[in-house]
Amino acid sequence: MDSAIYVTLQKKASSFGAHIARFARLKPTKITVGAVLLAAITGCSSVGFPQVSNPFQTLPAPAPLDGVMPGEGQVLGTGAVNVAMLLPLSGDVASVGQSMANAAKLAMDFIAQSPNIGSNITLTIMDTAGNPSVAAARASEAIRGGASVILGPLKAESVRAAGAVARSSGIPLIGFSNNSGAASQGVYLLNVLPETEVKRSLAYAQSQGRQAFAAIIPNTEFGNIQNGAFRQASGDLGIAVRAIYRFSNEGEARGVIDQILPFLSSGAIDTVFLPDRATASSFGVLMEEAGLDKDNITIIGSLDWSGDLQIPQTAFLVGAVYPAVDEAGLAALRPAYEAQFGATPHALSTISYTAVLLSNSQTLSQSQPRYAQNVLTR
Incomplete structure (x- = not known):
């Protein structure tokens, strides 16, 4: 059902430019x-x-948390390359984050069921609570856990916070914000800007x-x-x-x-x-x-x-x-999503789905170093 999305991702190397991933070019449909x-x-x-x-700011964001406890995260897949995904599974946009997490699970299922693709990654989904302080803490945990790339968070403030942590460790981060001001050296964006x-x-x-x-x-x-x-x-x-x-x-x-x-x-x-x-x-x-x-x-x-x-x-x-x-990409995802989760996916779910397939691609996950800047930006 999602082969068109995967085929489009084979052209992903040219879709990263100026340190910003152009989501409109990654999707198999247009705006x-x-x-x-x-x-x-x-x-x-x-x-x-x-x-x-x-x-996304529909309610006040949670206050910064003191002494953030390590998040357990949900681990999916068995690939050799560790990938972390940071999403607001609680907080003011939890419904969006949960929908994106569900779509990421579907992408991992698709990878596991497609021998021609190859299961290259293990994905850990972690909750940021929609809070920059928590996002930074989760990024640190992901890096300590051996993540080669971080996908997310969603909000610009959280992308900046987590991105600063990732950049200091030399780990690329592909955020989901549509605020181009959140992008910087080593911090990319996968969304419509x-x-x-x-x-x-x-x-x-x-x-x-x-x-x-x-x-x-x-x-x-x-x-x-x-x-x-x-x-x-x-x-x-x-x-x-x-x-x-x-x-x-x-x-x-x-x-x-x-x-x-x-x-x-x-x-x-x-x-x-x-x-x-x-x-x-x-x-x-x-x-x-x-x-x-x-x-x-x-x-x-x-x-x-x-x-x-x-x-x-x-x-x-x-x-x-x-x-x-364009509804085509979401329409391709909707049947499997509704069958597994009994609900309609949020439009941004296509971003997390795409991000998982992108991070699992042979070109990125097996590059040396993994997810190298010259591969992401060429």
Whole structure:
């Protein structure tokens, strides 16, 4: 069922560049833009801005733990090469982490059942609790346990923390964050990055005849990356950018609406890039309260909108478009996942599945040294 994914991975050596793994090139499918339209549901009646945040931050992260006890981890496979996977199996995004862990187990099963592939690795899945301090501790444990490469963690902060530990020991780490700022020497990323998704999103709107763009982006670290991606993509596509608005709190966000309202009303701006998942619904409510005609405005979200529960309930965002990973890869994984675990896999499960197959590949696991930088980056 997953042979197409494996065949694609045979081309993996060219897909690592600038110390960032381009997940869109590793998957057997492409990113589609505009394929997801939000269902028509009654919008919110009031607005309240949550604190702007990075992707996945839906609840406060656990406080740093003192005296972290070693994690036992779940050991899968019998290969000679030790690989660790760090995932948030507890904490605020535990459901995502567990789904990714389940997909990793399926990948190991696929390897074991495919003699033509060869079982090169033993995989240990460890819980980071979605906490950078725990992630760093788990990375240390993995290295002491003989890991030749570390896969994960998920969040950018945890990737940085675990990556620093791995780098100091000369062990490569392939994180699952979509924040390109988390990548560094010896720390790679396996995900769809803002630089890719923003360009494709803007190109889609441009193809629909939209001509005058603006962006509303939070003053966060990830917002800075999205801002840079928006500016770069706009320049590459020859798009006219009328304004870029930044905000740090609710007062500034309301001020942004006051500033942009005349331009949206007059048609001087016809497209708004609104990437922040945490505040998208609040901006949608404010735009509706301002009496704007949403049929004359294109709202472009980000990949982080995917799976959000509040956004589809915001009337003004009905018809908004945002990039989504093509369903083909997830569809290939879904039957076996549902049969074994009785649930639907999270979209990010394809990343952990791919990461396991990648780490098991002969080219990487048997290179000297294993997972050598010249093999990962060529």
